[in-house]
Amino acid sequence: MQPEEPSLSREQIQSEVSERLKKYENLNFFEQFAMFMGLAQAFEISLKQLLSRKYGVDFESLERTTLGQVTRQLKDRGLRPDFIALLESVVGYRNHIAHSLLANQIMLQSLGAGDARFERRELKKGIFELEQLWFLYEWTEEHDAWG
Numbered sequence: 481m482q483p484e485e486p487s488l489s490r491e492q493i494q495s496e497v498s499e500r501l502k503k504y505e506n507l508n509f510f511e512q513f514a515m516f517m518g519l520a521q522a523f524e525i526s527l528k529q530l531l532s533r534k535y536g537v538d539f540e541s542l543e544r545t546t547l548g549q550v551t552r553q554l555k556d557r558g559l560r561p562d563f564i565a566l567l568e569s570v571v572g573y574r575n576h577i578a579h580s581l582l583a584n585q586i587m588l589q590s591l592g593a594g595d596a597r598f599e600r601r602e603l604k605k606g607i608f609e610l611e612q613l614w615f616l617y618e619w620t621e622e623h624d625a626w627g
Contacts, residue, residue, distance in 0.1 A: 509600060516574075551568060566616070567613060
């Protein structure tokens, strides 16, 4: 009899992500932005460590490698396609948030346009996806389920 493959239900993922999102509840827009960017950087380092550990890439050579480049390297080496698909989405949010979101928010406020609801929505989506992916990464590491 083969041991059962570890698995997660949709409900388990939703519950864990909901719990992780609580830390953002009392933060303003700029604090949420900072939290997202810090978490994205920490996640990028973890992915570089995965690339080094699982595929033998010299960690020092990855120092200036971006999150998008790390994603491409993991994809090219055959890391789980489901994980890569989520990661590519997070890279898109991260790039928009890092390069456009804050500038757009400040510009709209300086023009007296008030709050940029679209930008807030994009930040919230990015936060959700990053927290979900971070949870899935940790779970996959814990269960050695990279496949």
